Amino acid sequence: MAYNIIFYFSDQQRWDTCGCFGQPLPITPNLDALAGEGVKFDNAFSPQPVCGPCRALFQTGKYPTETGCFRNNLMLPSGIKTLANYIEEAGYETAYVGKWHLASDGELEKAPTVDHTITAIPAELRGGYTGFWRTADVLEFTSHGYDGYVFDENNNRVDFKGYRADCINDFALEYLDQYDGKKPFFMTVSQIEPHHQNDHNHYEGPKGSKEKYANFVLPHDLEVLKGNAAEEYPDYLGQCASLDENLGRLVAKLKEKGLYENTIIIYASDHGSHFKTRNTDSHLNGYDDYKRTGHDGALHVPLVIAGGPFTGGKAIQDLVSTESLPKTILAMAGVDVGDKMIGENLLDVAEGRTEGRENQVFAQISESRIGRVVRTADFLYAVYAPGVNGGEKGASDRYADDYLYDLKKDPWQLENVVTSPDYSEAKADMRKRLLDWIEKAEGARPVIMD
Template sequence: MRGERPNVIVVFTDQQRWDTTGVHGNPLDLTPNFDAMARSGTHVTQAFTPQPVCAPARAAIQTGRYPTATGTYRNGIPLAAENRTLAHCFGDAGYATGYLGKWHLADQEPVPADQRGGYQSWLGANVLEFTSDAYRTIVFDEDEQSVMLPGYRSDALFDAAIRFAADHVDEPFYLFLSLIEPHHQNEVDSYPAPTGYVERYQGRWLPPDLAELGGTAHRHLGGYLGQIKRVDEGLGRLFDALRSLDLLDDTIVAQTSDHGCHFKTRNSEYKRSCHDASIRVPLALRGPGFDGGGAVARPVSVLDLPPTLLAAAGVPVPDAMDGRSFLPLLADARADWPEEVYVQVSESEVGRVLRTDRWKYYVVDPSADAWDDASGLSYVETALYDLANDPYELVNLAGSPAHRSVATALRGVLLRRMAQAGEPTATISEAPTPTLELGGQRRVDPMVHDGRYVPTRFGHQPGPNG
């Protein structure tokens, strides 16, 4: 390896469901390059966003902190300058740092230098979907001058990433490549794929939640999947370029997304819900420290990616980060690690999510203002899903007497996670008993010991533990 410090590239898609990848069982061969990276490198099989909406998720991945901690808990709130980002950490360690694509953490367009999170090289737009469309990509450089990048939009940004790598062959670099695909084009509410790609995928595959719930997938999924296919082709070109530059073995590459997409099945738009269609994302890494890492099966938050990348590069991890490096899980699947992830929801409502291997527990504060309040004080149980038996979250068990002890155990863990995130002390009220209770159920009864959720002997999967 050239020197002792690896290069780092993050490929960040927008609104990509986890089940669009082959390693998660998608049958359409959309992501062969991502899949190869996951199989030969490290695949985080259960990865979740800390917030299922653009700006808060982006603030979290830049800082390793929860959206309520950064102050960017919803769209429209710029990332405060006092937040220390990955660019600051890598830059202070002697890395050249660069940002390409969508930012969504400023309040101006073009993004002024003091709102760029410390990135040295800049070619981006605050809200790329407003400055560009599929074949007309307009971004702004360090001098706030507009630049038109030729080609299909994701191709144009991958081309820029390849140029950045070629320009920094002789020094360690950290690059954040932020794509808009497979996000919809807002003004026309469509998913513009490259010419001919919609026809390849329209009507060929439908995940069970969308098959059951409908939404807009029948008209949008072909374009959405076509966008993902083209992104993966760009990833393959990036790998080819790194190999050509003799950088492939020296470079950590990670790909993930800000949130998923439920195609207007859970609310009136595409995200901002507690369901896996909104919060579960793909995550794979390759390169030094990750090649041959295998599958990480424990639930991991994208909030854990920043400290993981810093640790893998030998760069100090700030104490202020809420996330933690998952490198220990690569060496030992039994390493100390929480059995749950914690997710905040804003804008649609003020909600909080606990997601374990088996359970999804969701609470909402109906008295909180979803736009003005970062947190709530009086939450109510709103959803409980048994993911072992209902993986696409079609049967809400909130309030079910048969699951009361499960909900009570999860409530204690969620309150602890809220406190650990620095949120104000809150209460969670029980959900009312459903009018029609599922008949014939035995009681599902986890054991709780010393404030920790422990699975019973009778076939339960691990629950929150820590």
């Protein structure tokens, strides 16, 4: 049986916005219902907390340092076999709606030299997707919380009116309405919510969000470290609730069309948001932002997979990385890519086939710094490259300690113990783990300076 596959992912969504991951308000009833049917991964982490690099990984199954897409404003290079290439070869038709962020190229924070940020993306820059297409390269440039435009597979501009998350979801429903069932389908729904609106520097929830979610309770890290969450969180929750309402509409359409029982739905986010509580140190190139750090606020993301073999309402405690999603999606389609993609088949983790598996995850950080992170169940350890601009280079041969957290005592990562002699043994162990990861991922073993 060939399953239909939907990859529904949000942008900048923390794991703890979801009821199934601990949010006390009724923000995500539809996702919670899927988690009750399928598998939720309680400890899922992004491998790169910046939009473009993470998307490049999702499309290639390769680290951003290998594809060259280590920061924003770098387009996906030609000559790399992509997720879409593999899955179309396997007999699937493809559809992509929403944000792409992989078709423009140039220096960071400057006008691109190859610029499709607000124009149609040429077919050769669509990563191998040849089917239904309702996409903007940088959706936050072609739209706001309400109203905007994308482009179709024939490069025609398609305007939309209404709340953006609703309208992007409408394009996904449009695809399902015209789907003829001749082939199984793989559809990506790449929502931009709950990303902040860049030109307004504000999270834009549906009208009335501030009133509807006025009784919010901030996650402890945001409460203690301040940032701008106290002002922005109600709109942020409104965005997350809108995403969930649209997930519910998508599920309803699948049921209406008789497709639900044969469709696997993956819900995830590219990375989270720390609401300007991190990245304030002088060595971080002046960034004061929402991501670009190895703390849980930026890396810990929701991940639920439901349908096909992902059943039973399981809650998986193992640490997993969303770097595994391309390989997992292809495995769902009957394609075993072996070592051509990084990561693992998450079905193995869901079904307990974890003998010999290291319970740890790795992340690359860019733009704010060149940083590397390794996380186990007990510790989080990170390094940075002193004096090197993370927007200009993707890697370094020299790093220095950035932070170490004892997650059993300090789960919200509030006390950096990287210089504490009490943790010298733990730091040495985590340092070796990190160096092993870097060597495996990047083909070189750098020096971490004492």
